[in-house]
Amino acid sequence: MSLCDDTLLCNFPKCRTKLNGFAWVTACSHVFCDQHGSGEFSRSPAICPACSSALSGKLDIVRTELSPSEDYKAMVLAGLRPDVVLDISARALAFWSYQVHQERMYQEYSLSRAEAQLKQMEKVLTQQNQSRELDLTAMRGEIASLKKVMEEYKRKYSEVSERLMERNRQYQKLQGLYDSLRLRNMVVGVGDRDTLPHPGHHDFNTGVARQATPQRSPQFLSVGHDGDSRFFSCLEADGAKTFFQFSSPAREKGRAFIKKH
Numbered sequence: 480m481s482l483c484d485d486t487l488l489c490n491f492p493k494c495r496t497k498l499n500g501f502a503w504v505t506a507c508s509h510v511f512c513d514q515h516g517s518g519e520f521s522r523s524p525a526i527c528p529a530c531s532s533a534l535s536g537k538l539d540i541v542r543t544e545l546s547p548s549e550d551y552k553a554m555v556l557a558g559l560r561p562d563v564v565l566d567i568s569a570r571a572l573a574f575w576s577y578q579v580h581q582e583r584m585y586q587e588y589s590l591s592r593a594e595a596q597l598k599q600m601e602k603v604l605t606q607q608n609q610s611r612e613l614d615l616t617a618m619r620g621e622i623a624s625l626k627k628v629m630e631e632y633k634r635k636y637s638e639v640s641e642r643l644m645e646r647n648r649q650y651q652k653l654q655g656l657y658d659s660l661r662l663r664n665m666v667v668g669v670g671d672r673d674t675l676p677h678p679g680h681h682d683f684n685t686g687v688a689r690q691a692t693p694q695r696s697p698q699f700l701s702v703g704h705d706g707d708s709r710f711f712s713c714l715e716a717d718g719a720k721t722f723f724q725f726s727s728p729a730r731e732k733g734r735a736f737i738k739k740h
């Protein structure tokens with residue numbers, strides 16, 4: 480507010496609205512709006528809400544009109560000597576200057592409080608930013624370490640997957656070989672039971688009684704890590720025939736026919 484402003488502010492601490500219409504003026508150079516003035520000065524003894532001064536005089540509190548009529552302006556100072564008029568005008572200007580000074584002091588006080596709060600908030604914000612930066616740096620380091628661990632786990636997983644696939648291929652290969660050998664062994668066993676004489680019977684070709692040679696079941700051998708060893712071998716009591724040296728039933732009948740003739 481400056482000297483050229485044509486409005487005053489209510490000096491009530493929680494009001495501070497622009498005055499219009501009627502206002503309450505005190506001898507301690509304070510002014511209040513009509514609402515708060517009527518409420519505060521209706522009690523006795525009257526106390527100034529701004530400075531807590533006692534207002535016991537008859538003219539210590541005046542309710543005045545802020546926008547008087549032209550007739551009032553023409554008659555209020557009429558008949559007074561010039562020095563009285565000047566004295567009244569000087570006191571009125573002093574009241575106005577005091578209100579301007581008071582408003583400036585209040586604004587400066589509000590500004591200083593706002594600046595102090597701003598500095599405090601900036602300090603807190605700076606501390607929070609530093610704390611966040613430290614947390615962010617720590618989290619970035621943790622993320623980097625976790626990425627390294629993840630890459631290491633990916634590498635190990637790839638190695639284990641390759642090894643597992645290789646073992647699966649070896650298993651499938653060995654399983655197929657085992658199935659084929661077992662099927663062949665079953666076929667050879669059935670053929671031997673058909674061609675060999677039963678115990679206690681005579682061989683009509685030679686006329687000599689023969690006993691059936693007990694057949695030994697295939698013996699499984701241990702398999703190495705690379706799967707290169709043989710699965711099993713077939714051993715007989717009379718010779719060192721392997722499983723792959725057994726003859727088919729048709730071939731055995733041909734050999735007996737040649738020996739006979």
